[in-house]
Amino acid sequence: MAALVGSITVFVLAIFLGFELISKVPPTLHTPLMSGANAISGITIVGALILSNSAFNDGDPGAAAWMAFAALIMATINVVGGFMVTNRMLEMIAGKRRKGGE
Amino acid sequence: MVSVAVWEIGYLISAALFIFGIKQLSSPRTAPRGNRLGAMGMFLAVLVTLARMYTEEVIGWELIVGGLAIGILIGSLMATKVEMTGMPELVALFNGFGGGASALVGMSEAFSRISTEGGIPEGIELYATWVAIGLSGLVGWATLSGSLVAMMKLKGGFIIPLSKKWVRFPTWGPTWLNPLKTLLLVGLLYLIWMTIEDPTNKDYIWGIVGMSSLLGILFVIPIGGADMPVVVSLLNSLSGIAAAFTGFVIGNNVLIIAGSMVGAAGLVLTFIMCKAMNRTLQDVLFKAFGGTADKDQLTRTKVGSDPEEVAMVLDGVQKVIIVPGYGMAVSQSQHAVKEFADMMEAEGCEVYYGIHPVAGRMPGHMNVLLAEANVPYEQLITQEDINSEFPDCDVALVIGANDTTNPVARTSEGPLAGMPILDVDKARVVVIIKRSLSVGYAGVDNDLFYMDKTMMLFGDGKKMMNELNSAIKEL
Numbered sequence: 001m002a003a004l005v006g007s008i009t010v011f012v013l014a015i016f017l018g019f020e021l022i023s024k025v026p027p028t029l030h031t032p033l034m035s036g037a038n039a040i041s042g043i044t045i046v047g048a049l050i051l052s053n054s055a056f057n058d059g060d061p062g063a064a065a066w067m068a069f070a071a072l073i074m075a076t077i078n079v080v081g082g083f084m085v086t087n088r089m090l091e092m093i094a095g096k097r098r099k100g101g102e
Numbered sequence: 103m104v105s106v107a108v109w110e111i112g113y114l115i116s117a118a119l120f121i122f123g124i125k126q127l128s129s130p131r132t133a134p135r136g137n138r139l140g141a142m143g144m145f146l147a148v149l150v151t152l153a154r155m156y157t158e159e160v161i162g163w164e165l166i167v168g169g170l171a172i173g174i175l176i177g178s179l180m181a182t183k184v185e186m187t188g189m190p191e192l193v194a195l196f197n198g199f200g201g202g203a204s205a206l207v208g209m210s211e212a213f214s215r216i217s218t219e220g221g222i223p224e225g226i227e228l229y230a231t232w233v234a235i236g237l238s239g240l241v242g243w244a245t246l247s248g249s250l251v252a253m254m255k256l257k258g259g260f261i262i263p264l265s266k267k268w269v270r271f272p273t274w275g276p277t278w279l280n281p282l283k284t285l286l287l288v289g290l291l292y293l294i295w296m297t298i299e300d301p302t303n304k305d306y307i308w309g310i311v312g313m314s315s316l317l318g319i320l321f322v323i324p325i326g327g328a329d330m331p332v333v334v335s336l337l338n339s340l341s342g343i344a345a346a347f348t349g350f351v352i353g354n355n356v357l358i359i360a361g362s363m364v365g366a367a368g369l370v371l372t373f374i375m376c377k378a379m380n381r382t383l384q385d386v387l388f389k390a391f392g393g394t395a396d397k398d399q400l401t402r403t404k405v406g407s408d409p410e411e412v413a414m415v416l417d418g419v420q421k422v423i424i425v426p427g428y429g430m431a432v433s434q435s436q437h438a439v440k441e442f443a444d445m446m447e448a449e450g451c452e453v454y455y456g457i458h459p460v461a462g463r464m465p466g467h468m469n470v471l472l473a474e475a476n477v478p479y480e481q482l483i484t485q486e487d488i489n490s491e492f493p494d495c496d497v498a499l500v501i502g503a504n505d506t507t508n509p510v511a512r513t514s515e516g517p518l519a520g521m522p523i524l525d526v527d528k529a530r531v532v533v534i535i536k537r538s539l540s541v542g543y544a545g546v547d548n549d550l551f552y553m554d555k556t557m558m559l560f561g562d563g564k565k566m567m568n569e570l571n572s573a574i575k576e577l
Contacts, residue, residue: 004230007350007358014346014359017121018366022128025374027459027484028473030331030466033127034338035193036137037367040120041200041342043144043360047207047352049151052169055214056162064214069165071206074199076173077180082196083141084181085189090134092186092473 032089039082045075104157112150113356119143120360124367130479147356186474187434190464194253194334197341201245204344204361205311208238208351212297212307222301231351232301236294238347239310244318245340251322252333256463274323280388286317321387329386330463332375336383339368378459378485378522402547404539407557409566412533413573415557419496421452423488425524426468427461429502429536433563436475439501442571443477455481456488456498456524458506489525498529500550502563504542509549518546532556535566 025033051068120143126136152166184192212235215221223231254260290313297306325333342364349357376383416422424443430436443453455477461468469482483491492498500507507526511518526532527550538560539551550556559566 001226003353004226007353007355010355011346011350011358011362014362015366018124018363019370021121021124021363022367022370025128025371026130027457027466028469028479028482029128029130029133030371030375030459031189031193031464031470032133032137032466033124034335034368034371035189035196036127036140037124037364037371038193038197038200038338038341040123040140040144040360041197041338041345041364042203043120043147043357044200044204044207044345044348045144046147046151046354046357047211047348048169048203049148049166050155050352050354051207051210051214052165053155053159053162055210056165062213062217064210064217065165067206067210067213069169071203071210072166072169073173073176074206075203076170077177078196078200078203079144079177080174081177081181081192082200083137083144084178085184085192085196086137087134087141088181089186089189089470089473090137093130093133093469093479 028093032086032093035082035089036086039079039086042075042078042082045072045079048072048075104154109150109154110355112153113147113354116143116147116150117356117359119146120363124363143360185434186471187431189470190330190334190462190467191253191256193464194249194256194337197334197337198246198249198253200341201242201249201337201344203242204341204348205239205242205246205314207348208235208242209307209311211235211351213304216302216304228301229298232298233294234347234350235307236290236297236310238344238351239307240290240294240314240317241340241347242344243311243314244321245337245344246318247315248318248322248333248340249337251319252330252337255322255325256330256334272323279320279324283317283320286313286320289313290317325386329381331460331467332372332383332386334464335368335372335375336387339365339372342366342368375460381521402539402552404551404556404558406560407533409559409569409573412557412559412570413577415531415533416446416497416574417577418449419446419451421454421491421495422446422497422499423454423456423491423495423526423529425456425458425498425500425503425507425526426472427458427501427503427506428463428467429563431462431467431471431502433502433565435501435564435567436471436477438564438567438571440472440475440477442499442567442574443481445571445574453481454483454488454491456485456492456526457482458485458503458522458524461503461506485522485524492525492528495529497531497533498526500526500532500534500536501567502536504536504548505546507548507550508542508546510546526550527553530555533559535559535561535563535570537561 048071052072055065055068119139123136123140126132293309342361346358346361446453457468509527511521511523
């Protein structure tokens with residue numbers, strides 16, 4: 001019960017934080033910001049890891065373990081691909097900035 | 103045994119890295135560092151999870167190593183292979199994977215609890231866990247199916263597997279669809295309630311999978327191409343929320359923090375884009391406009407010009423503003439545009455790019471494409487700042503943009519009323535590269551095309567740009 005209330009507190013505060021975190025974003029960064037945030041939402045990879053292990057260890061690599069396995073693949077694609085693609089975009093944009101600034 | 107506090111502090115540091123990451127991603131100077139901080143936070147979270155499992159339990163490495171390896175391989179291949187023009191689709195797809203993964207984790211937890219003796223909690227904990235599982239399923243599956251539809255819409259269609267036939271993806275949204283969506287949502291809430299009443303019954307969980315997926319599809323299908331940036335951004339927000347609900351399922355704070363933060367930040371971005379189009383989120387989602395029924399009938403005609411004529415007009419001008427739109431993305435003409443700009447600059451002409459915030463199919467779409475073609479960042483001017491430049495601009499070159507330049511938006515009538523536009527019509531000469539006079543996404547005829555000072559180059563963006571470039575060289 002106490003843990004649940006604690007989690008709800010964290011949830012609500014993090015939502016407020018998210019609203020305050022970005023207020024003005026130049027259009028150039030709309031796509032990278034979206035794709036970077038998207039990669040962070042792949043944090044569910046943590047859950048996929050835990051369940052890939054515990055569901056498997058219960059001696060029954062049945063439906064639950066395979067679901068966690070599928071989740072792990074999807075989350076890893078989301079995380080790895082997301083950060084890499086964002087980096088690619090930002091390097092292009094930042095590279096142009098440096099060259100243009102000289 | 104290492105104290106639980108160690109793991110919790112590890113997760114806390116990774117959450118802090120996410121916060122710094124998102125913050126820094128919103129400013130051009132710090133954005134690359136922001137992305138690296140986010141990646142570091144993720145790496146730390148994975149490391150902490152693996153270390154904890156390693157010290158506390160017997161680890162079944164097979165699924166973990168296999169899953170990570172397959173994911174890293176596919177993810178990095180997709181990220182390095184993608185063309186800049188395919189970026190919107192890829193972001194939509196990754197987004198869907200995030201939502202799907204969250205839903206699957208919730209479902210896996212439910213199934214493993216059902217199959218374990220004494221796995222079903224009681225009292226308040228039953229409610230909390232099962233509501234979280236239900237909600238992460240609802241949001242996650244809807245995000246997955248919605249993102250897949252959005253991806254196909256961004257591509258414009260899909261190939262039927264065996265026949266290899268290209269099918270254009272429909273935009274379809276009769277008004278009775280809205281009550282149906284509401285009904286689906288109510289049905290889903292009822293199903294979540296039933297999973298609590300009868301927690302061992304897997305049928306209800308499968309029901310949630312089916313109905314949420316359907317809801318996601320019906321949600322995105324009525325939304326037309328130009329509104330896609332808003333939808334992809336909203337789906338991004340939803341994938342964060344799904345991760346947060348999954349955090350409740352497995353009782354992990356880092357998921358709750360990162361997920362809800364991405365959810366809120368994604369919503370802020372969504373509103374920024376809605377504002378740029380002067381539409382409310384409600385209108386985008388529930389009032390699909392520009393359907394086939396209320397399109398303006400074209401009654402006027404305009405004689406097209408040829409590239410040689412345009413090249414002559416461009417000879418010796420002082421200031422050119424290039425206005426790119428979705429047409430530039432589709433025809434992949436950004437490199438030809440850059441070549442054109444280089445030639446003009448070599449003749450001593452000033453060249454700027456007027457970027458409308460919702461040009462293209464993704465927020466910042468034009469900026470990414472032009473950056474790929476090595477256009478200096480300083481030449482990309484936002485709509486607010488460029489409009490004062492049009493009156494003393496000799497030639498405005500519009501490439502595949504329509505609604506964002508339509509002067510009718512300044513009046514108070516029609517679907518475009520009040521949308522901020524680029525004042526292209528104030529330039530001395532307007533050159534428009536477009537395949538035909540057809541109406542844009544909003545279904546409104548564009549007066550700009552018929553003005554005396556407008557020259558139309560009818561054709562594919564890349565082809566026309568190349569012809570224009572060679573005509574200039576021959577002069």
